Amino acid sequence: xxxxxxxxxxxxxxxxxxxxxxxxxxxxxxxxxxxxxxxxxxxxxxxxxxxxxxxxxxxxxxxxxxxxxxxxxxxxxxxxxxxxxxxxxxxxxxxxxxxxxxxxxxxxxxxxxxxxxxxxxxxxxxxxxxxxxxxxxxxxxxxxxxxxxxxxxxxxxxxxxxxxxxxxxxxxxxxxxxxxxxxxxxxxxxxxxxxxxxxxxxxxxxxxxxxxxxxxxxxxxxxxxxxxxxxxxxxxxxxxx
Numbered sequence: 001x002x003x004x005x006x007x008x009x010x011x012x013x014x015x016x017x018x019x020x021x022x023x024x025x026x027x028x029x030x031x032x033x034x035x036x037x038x039x040x041x042x043x044x045x046x047x048x049x050x051x052x053x054x055x056x057x058x059x060x061x062x063x064x065x066x067x068x069x070x071x072x073x074x075x076x077x078x079x080x081x082x083x084x085x086x087x088x089x090x091x092x093x094x095x096x097x098x099x100x101x102x103x104x105x106x107x108x109x110x111x112x113x114x115x116x117x118x119x120x121x122x123x124x125x126x127x128x129x130x131x132x133x134x135x136x137x138x139x140x141x142x143x144x145x146x147x148x149x150x151x152x153x154x155x156x157x158x159x160x161x162x163x164x165x166x167x168x169x170x171x172x173x174x175x176x177x178x179x180x181x182x183x184x185x186x187x188x189x190x191x192x193x194x195x196x197x198x199x200x201x202x203x204x205x206x207x208x209x210x211x212x213x214x215x216x217x218x219x220x221x222x223x224x225x226x227x228x229x230x231x232x233x234x235x236x237x238x239x240x241x
Contacts, residue, residue, distance in 0.1 A: 001038035003110050005226035007119070007198025008218035010085070011061060012048040019060075022219060025240055027067045029225065034071045039110070043198045043216060044083020044119035049155075052090035056151045065097065072098040081105070083199065084121035088146070111230040113193040120199030120215070123179040181206075184213035194233055196226065205235040 009026060011019055033040050050058065072078055079100040082089055093099040105118035146154060184195035188211035196214040203217030203224040212233060217224035223238040 002036050003039045003041070003228045003230075004033050004037050005041045005043065005196055005214075005216055005228070006219070007043035007216040008045045008083070008201055008220070010045055010048040010218070010220055011064070012058075013220065023061070023064050025223065025238065026064055026219065028241070029238060030064075030067045030071050034074050034076055037071075037076045040071070040076060040078045041108075041117060041196075042078065042080045043117060043196065044081050044121075045085045045198065046080070047085065049085050051088040051146075051155060052092050053147055053151050053154070054090075057092055058155055068099065069097045079108075081117055081119055083119040107192070110228060113228070114191060115194045115196060116187045116192045118183070118195070118197050120180050120197035123183045180215070181208075181213055184208060184211075187211075188213070194228075203235055205233070 006029070009022065011023060011026075013019070014022075030040075047058065047061065068078060077100070078097075079102065080089075080093055081102045082104075089101055089103065093101050102117075105116065107114065107116050109115070149157070180197055180200065184197070185208050187195045188209050193211045194214060195211065196216065198216045198218070200215060201218040201220065201222070202215055203222050204213060204215035206213045214226060214233065214235060216226055216235070219238075223240060225236055225238060227234050227236060
């Protein structure tokens, strides 16, 4: 059975009609995963922002969340790696859907191949500011303080901040050195066959030494995903209706 990989759908980033269509495409993709997938790895930023209150989650995604739950119930294992828009993941994905949640990059062996999975955030050489901000935003005390805001206000502020962050990073000069590729090269040198990331929204499948650097692209303009059949990794483009 196949192992699937997807990243950076950023649901909620555009107007409602566009996002509803994107959600429908993701549900069709999950139908494929459910039909022949042993595992699915979501490498961050499925939503443009995600903040959980104890009894409240962002509205508008119930169809997709229900489909994710169905896929798990039918026997496909789903793992979610937090991205740079997923600072405030709670227990919803684990307790209500049955997904495995990772807040830090991790390694996994699939068949005989060693994978290292990383969202890709914070690897740019000129990104010290983000690495500091990441520590601040994932601080438990800061998360608790933010949760004291009324959900309507808290989610509105989170959505606004997410858009501002995306506008800023899209215009920032990170230098000529590709820190993600440098990191992938290092991991391949350590013995990993595949280093898979997202974050920069640029689909890449590149041979480096004895391994491969993969960037999964996004589901905003590219609609790309990865599939590993136990022997070969392919980066494919989803055929939209």
